[in-house]
Amino acid sequence: MNVQTVDYCAHDAPGRFVQSLRETGFAVLVRHPLPPWLISGIYRDWLQFFESGEKEPWRFSRDTQDGWFPPDVSETAKGRSQRDLKEFYHVYTWGRIPPELRTDALSYHGTANALAAELLGWIEAALPTEVSGKLSEPLSTMIDRSPNTLLRVLRYPPLSGDEPAGALRAAEHEDINLITLLPSATGPGLEVRDRQGNWHAVPYETGALVVNVGDMLQEATQGWLPSTPHRVVNPMGADAAESRISLPLFLHPRDEVVLSERHTARTYLDERLRELGIKRA
Ligand SMILES: O=C(O)CCC(=O)C(=O)O
Numbered sequence: 069m070n071v072q073t074v075d076y077c078a079h080d081a082p083g084r085f086v087q088s089l090r091e092t093g094f095a096v097l098v099r100h101p102l103p104p105w106l107i108s109g110i111y112r113d114w115l116q117f118f119e120s121g122e123k124e125p126w127r128f129s130r131d132t133q134d135g136w137f138p139p140d141v142s143e144t145a146k147g148r149s150q151r152d153l154k155e156f157y158h159v160y161t162w163g164r165i166p167p168e169l170r171t172d173a174l175s176y177h178g179t180a181n182a183l184a185a186e187l188l189g190w191i192e193a194a195l196p197t198e199v200s201g202k203l204s205e206p207l208s209t210m211i212d213r214s215p216n217t218l219l220r221v222l223r224y225p226p227l228s229g230d231e232p233a234g235a236l237r238a239a240e241h242e243d244i245n246l247i248t249l250l251p252s253a254t255g256p257g258l259e260v261r262d263r264q265g266n267w268h269a270v271p272y273e274t275g276a277l278v279v280n281v282g283d284m285l286q287e288a289t290q291g292w293l294p295s296t297p298h299r300v301v302n303p304m305g306a307d308a309a310e311s312r313i314s315l316p317l318f319l320h321p322r323d324e325v326v327l328s329e330r331h332t333a334r335t336y337l338d339e340r341l342r343e344l345g346i347k348r349a
């Protein structure tokens with residue numbers, strides 16, 4: 069499996085980007101337009117939030133799904149019984165955000181959304197006509213002003229050594245949404261699975277942007293693009309004493325967007341959230 073690193077500024081970037089997505093479900097973009105100072109500031113400020121004692125008032129709401137998900141709630145990946153070793157905060161444009169973190173989070177959300185629309189345009193232009201002809205609307209408009217798009221600030225706490233056997237920072241899973249934009253985390257650990265079941269490290273480079281295909285894009289392209297299982301493994305040695313922060317932006321269509329003959333974005337999302345155990349049946 070060969071996840072490609074693609075120079076966003078190169079003239080052949082769109083073609084190389086989509087080829088990597090088609091072959092692996094993943095691509096890594098360098099020299100992309102997301103400001104590094106904004107991302108590093110968000111990592112620094114949210115780590116402080118996670119390490120503070122002030123998280124409780126921001127606990128998530130079961131109905132709206134915004135806010136802080138503590139480690140003892142966290143997620144259980146589809147088909148798994150053990151919780152991931154992580155805590156996270158769900159930022160929605162309409163949701164609750166601690167005031168001191170709000171400006172940067174929304175600024176990043178807006179900038180990354182614009183880049184995502186451009187990348188969806190690259191993808192759409194590369195689709196064979198029998199696939200693009202079945203789309204209910206352009207991929208880039210599916211996410212336009214979508215209230216469902218989710219910025220997740222993730223913190224994987226230092227490991228104490230007392231973790232349950234087999235528990236991972238993030239167990240194998242696929243993303244639900246169309247595409248995910250994932251700036252390089254504060255450390256490596258992200259791995260992707262090939263069709264034979266072997267795991268490969270996603271190339272880790274400070275300042276790069278990982279992009280991956282989610283289940284909804286696989287559904288809308290009838291499998292032309294694969295949504296690939298990935299996970300975050302536990303670090304060994306001295307790295308185990310460090311938190312790892314990451315910042316995936318999950319691009320979700322508006323509720324009413326028709327993904328396929330079987331699903332709108334809403335019916336698809338509700339089904340998956342119930343499977344994850346973070347939404348009532
Ligand atoms: O933290 C990471 O590097 C990946 C996180 C991830 O895959 C997810 O939250 O869906």
Ligand SMILES: [Fe+2]
Nearest residue numbers: 241242243298
């Ligand atoms: Fe993921």
